[in-house]
Amino acid sequence: THFHPEHAYGAQVFAGAATYLVNRAQAEDLTVKGAGYLEMFRGLGEPVARQLAGVELPRPDVVYGQAHRLDLGGRVVHLQATGRAHSRGDQVVTVPDVGVMFTGDLVEARQFAIFPWFPPHDIDVSGTRWLAVVRRLAAEAPRVVVPGHGEVGGPRLLADVRDYLQLLWDETRMRRAGAASEQTHVEEIEALMVQRHPDWSGREWIAKGVACLCAEHTG
Ligand SMILES: [Zn+2]
Known part of the structure; x- marks a missing residue:
């Protein structure tokens, strides 16, 4: 994905x-940032480094543009x-005959949206575009949603991410007009989101989401 x-x-x-079949932007991501991410993840500690031992960056065999239809033989x-x-x-992968959608990290179950916002090294994540994408995917109403992390669920998973990103955007935008510091904004928004989703993990991604959206709002 x-x-x-x-x-x-x-x-x-x-x-x-x-x-190995990927879209064009995904192939570019691999070429431009693949080695750097391998290095960064190896730095996350011994257990992760062990999992990545012997990894070679995958080289795509087929690269498509916007959409690709793959016939697996009896299943498209x-x-x-x-x-x-x-x-x-x-990219999302859908299996139309059974209404299944694989979302990758566009959707997580019981986890705050992962914002890989690492300026100046990686600022590709876009909260506003992400919100637009998830709105569109939610409208497709798949029967089964396979998230990037967490348990398989239904269309509620898409709605949860859509609503979370919408609220994150609204709260960030509203506070940008005020006089308080960005740190204060972040703390207030974190508290609000944790209160709303006390059972979600990955709380460290809330602040990164706010930072990303602040940059988009200013830029
Ligand atoms: Zn990811």
């Missing part, structure tokens, strides 16, 4: 036996590039 290590790396084990799968959101090269 996108180039991040826990989603794409390790695909080299299928070399020669399968086709659609790949669709969503445009920049959680990363530059996000």
